[in-house]
Amino acid sequence: MSDLTRKTFFLFLFSFFSLWSFSQKSELDSLQQELSLYVKRDSVRVGLLIQAVSTMTYSNPSEAFPYVEEAIAISSEIQWKKGEALGLRQKGNLHYVLADNLNALDAYQKALGLSQTIQDKQLTSSLLSNIGNIHADLKEYDKALENYRAFLTASQSLGNVPNEIRALSNMAIVYNDIGNFKEGISYLEKALALAQQEKNDLFVAAITNNLGLAYKNLEQYPRALEHYQDAAILAQKIGNKYIEASALNSIGKVNVLLEKYDLARENGEKALLLSKEIEAVEWQADSWKVLSTVYEQEGRTAEALDAYKEHIQLRDSVLNEEKKSELTRKEMEFQMERQEAEANEEIKRQQLVKNGYLIGAILLGLISVIGYFLYKRRRDALEKKKVAEFKAKVAETELKALRSQMNPHFIFNSLNSISDFISKNDTEQANEYLVKFAKLTRSILENSEKKWITLEEDLELIKLYIQLESLRLRDEFKYDIKVDKDIEMDNTLVPPLILQPFIENSIWHGIAKKENGGQINIEIKKEGEMILCIVEDNGAGRSKNMPANNQKSSLGVKITGNRLDIINQAKNTMSSIKMIDKPEGLRVELKLPLELQF
Structure with a gap:
């Protein structure tokens, strides 16, 4: 990736920690030997265990847990609070490296x-930074800034300049994440001045790269280029290929914006080589995107398409991981909210029980009132749990719906069709297909976070999809879209691409099986407070080509059914799907609530 985040900033440091761990392998062997000889359960053994865990954190974190658990247990037995705190911090580090943020936060x-x-200011300072990192990962920016500010204050009072640089950099990245780039630049410049004062070239390179990103977001491209170039030169000097690849990719992107395509190509190619060398998939995707744009501007259509294919393939693998991470993040938020609610409920319950023991013998009526409040709180807690589970279902359904709309088969079949047109020198058809495919892809991604769009926008997407499939089938079918004149298309809202799975089934499981092509009719009607959407074809029908165990078709219908269940629960309506077999073809009737924008 070319845009540095807080995690990538520390990824650069991680590469050095990895080397350190590798160089400390002999130290780990020595520590393990000492542990085998020194078996007394005291502070000396705790110190040896924590040192061993420290050397294993970035090289073999999973196998370090027995060591850290033993250190915590011994510290608790001998009532050594500092040893227990150090053990818990190392345990949090292990969970964080393994991307288990919830358990990491609990340990920290x-x-x-x-x-x-125990008033250990140095240990407290480092833990504030760790906790700030977790909140930043969860996008709880206010809590992250609160912890980073406390970390900065503690670092300044202790005179710890490296930690002061880390605190300033983390605060800057949070401000950049929330779009306050001027404030972010202010903190980055303070961090840069300290890093230069300390002569820490690694920090200087990483911070300079982040400054380039901030100026790019402010559309101050000359200043952005200046910082990216400085970062690339310094990264090459110190041999840090992570920062160098990131900076070169960013230089390529800015030059594309400035229409300096020779420079964009030069830096994109350098970045691609470095990204492959360090196996950075997301940065490779960025490099291919830059090169695809350059090749297209230079008239090298085939090379542009090949580069774009590489970009799509790598980007999709990254997007899938990001979606999984996003879903995991949401689940963690729900768990934390539930735990917090349960903890608060337990505190209140204990207080009520205590009060009940004090006055229960005298005020029997008050006990009844307390019982009612306990019931009410329990009911509220269950409601919160149901809401959390409903939100999780919404997130999962949205993710599945996006995957069904942007499934890899459709993407790669489309790209192969474009390639086929090019190989046949049918440039006009290739360009037409590519323009429509790009527009459809961009629109789907833009609407992926939206729960409702206007009917006018949705029908435009459906038309694009049908036209692409028609081009692939060499115009072997026709379609017609009718909308009731009582429906205001620009004011009526529908879920994005809700009809797409049924249209896809009509094309590939109905009409594509016919020798003489076919017809798809789409009709939108108003029925009271509902909208009736009809998809009808004259294909082969379900009896011959869509058996009940057809997994792909069933999956599309199931996802749509889940989306309707969510709408019914949120809007208290009776949305439904009805599939009617005809003598020739299939008729699908989908009912949705009439939702108006204004």
Whole structure:
């Protein structure tokens, strides 16, 4: 990736930690030997265990857990709070490296409580940074900034300049994430001045690259280029290929914006070589995107298409991981909210029980009132749980709906069709197909976060989809779209591409099986407070070509059914799907609530 985030900033540091761990392998062997000889359960053994965990954190975190658990247990037995706090911090580090943020946050918070009890300012400072990182990952920016500010204050009071640089950089990246680029630049410049003062070239290169990103977001492209170039030169000097590849990709992107395509191609090719060398998939996707744009501007159509294919393939693998990460993040948020609600409920319950023991013998009526409030709180907690589960279902259904709309078969079949047109020198058809495919892809991605779009926008997407499939089938079918004149297309809202799975089934499981082509009719009617959407074809029908166990068709219908269940629950309506077999073809009737924009 070319746009640095807080995590990639520390990824650069991670490469050095990895080398450090590798160089410390002999130290780990020595520690393990000492542990086998020194079996007394005291602070000395705890120190050896924590040192061993520290050397394993970035090289073999999964196997380090037994060591850290033993260190925590011994510290608790001998009532050594600092040892227990150090063990919990190392346990949090292990969970964080393994991307288990929820357990990492729990360990860090327990360690923070102990460090504050024993008034260990250095340990408290580092834990504030760790907790800030977790909140930033969860996009809880206010909490992240609160912890980073506390980390900065503690670092300044202790005179720890490297930690002060880290705090300023993390605060800057949070401000950039929320779009406050001027504030982000201010903190980055403070961090850069300190890094230069410390002569820490790694920090200087990473911070300079982040400054380039901030100026790019402000559309100050000359200043952005200046910082990216400085970062690339310094990264090459210190041998950090991660920062160098990121900076070169960014230089290529800015030059594309400035229409300096020779420079864009030069930097894109350099970035691609480096990204392949360090196996950075997302940065490779960025490089191919830059090169595709350059080749297209230079009239090298075939090379542009090949580059775009590479970009799509790599980008899709990254997007899938990001969607999984996003879903995991949402699930973690729901779990944290539920745990917080349960913890608050337990505190209140204990207080009520205590009060009940004090006055229960005298005020029997008050006990009844307390019982009612307990029931009410329990009911509210269950409601919160249901809401959390409903949100999780919404997130999962939205993700599946996006995957069904942007399935790899459709993407690669479309790209192969474009390639086929090019190989046959049918440039006009290839250009027409590519323009429509790009427009459809962009629209689907833009609408992926929207729950409702106007009927006019949705029908435009459906037309694009049908036209693409028609081009692939060499115009072997016709279609017709009719909308009731009582429906205001620009004011009526529908879920994005809700009809697409049924249209796809009509084309590939109905009409494509016929020798003489066919006809698809789409009709939108108003029925009281509902909209009736009809998809009808004269294909082969379900009896011959769509058996009940057809997994792909069933999956599309199931996802649409889940989307309707969510709409019914949220809007208290009776949306439904009805599939009617005809002598020739299939008729699908989909009912949706009449939702108006204004």
